[in-house]
Amino acid sequence: MKIVIINYGAGNIQSIKFAIKRLGYDAVLSSDAEEIKAADKVIFPGVGEASSAMKMLLNSGLDKIIPTLKQPVLGICLGMQLMCHSSEEGNTEGLGIFDVDVVKFNNEVKVPQIGWNQIANLKSDLFNGIADKEHIYLVHSFYAPLCKETIAESEYGLKYSAALAKDNFYGTQFHPEKSSDVGEKILGNFLKNI
Known part of the structure; x- marks a missing residue:
């Protein structure tokens, strides 16, 4: 199985690569459109600020490639947010895969949200063998509200999308590579299952 982690300069790439290695697989880092298109599974990571990350995608032409991918794609953290319609962070237009706009947490909670939180209402094979209320690790100031594409939710002042799915595209607001056994x-x- 060929696993490609999209390398566009805004990723927590090494920790994802190590997590995949622990599962017994090898992943390739690539920004090459043909290599990405030829992968069996694609991981779209992201750490940092939405508008500058989107600029890197635009400059590399990957903004045109990612929405056309046919194999399973997993966006992580900012990667998931960039797959949404837009983000309030830097007033950024996203890739438009998920039909939801990313917004900032209000002033009633401390931002960024950093640390462990629970996920609930799990609705996808992505969560096979995962119990409701398991803990995952998050670092974020912006979130995707609950929507028809929500497949897991979390709560921090309000309920929001901890994970999204549409067709072959999946996204997690949390970092699976930093969320221990879960x-x-x-x-x-x-x-294995998607």
Whole structure:
């Protein structure tokens, strides 16, 4: 199985690569459109600020490639947010895969949300073997509201989308590669069951 992690300069790439290695697979880092299109599974990571990350995608032409992919694609954290319609962070237009707009947490909660939180209402094979209320690791100031594409939710002042799915595209607001055994199982489900 060929697993490609999209390398566009805004990723927590090494920790994802190590997590995949622990599951017994190898992943290739690539920004090459043909290599990405030829992969069996694609992981779209992201750490940082939405508008500058989107600029990197635009400059590399990957903004045109990612929405056309036919194989399973997993966006992680900012990667998931960039797959949405837009983000309030830097007033950024996203890739428009998920039909939801990313917004900032209000001032009633401390931002960014950093640390462990629970996921609930799990609705996908991505969560096979994962119990409701398991803990995952998050670092974010912006979130995708609950919508028809929500497949898991979390709560921080309000309920929001912890994960999204549409067709062959999946996204997690949390970092599976930093979420201990639960995250490893979710990553394993993506590689084996999706």
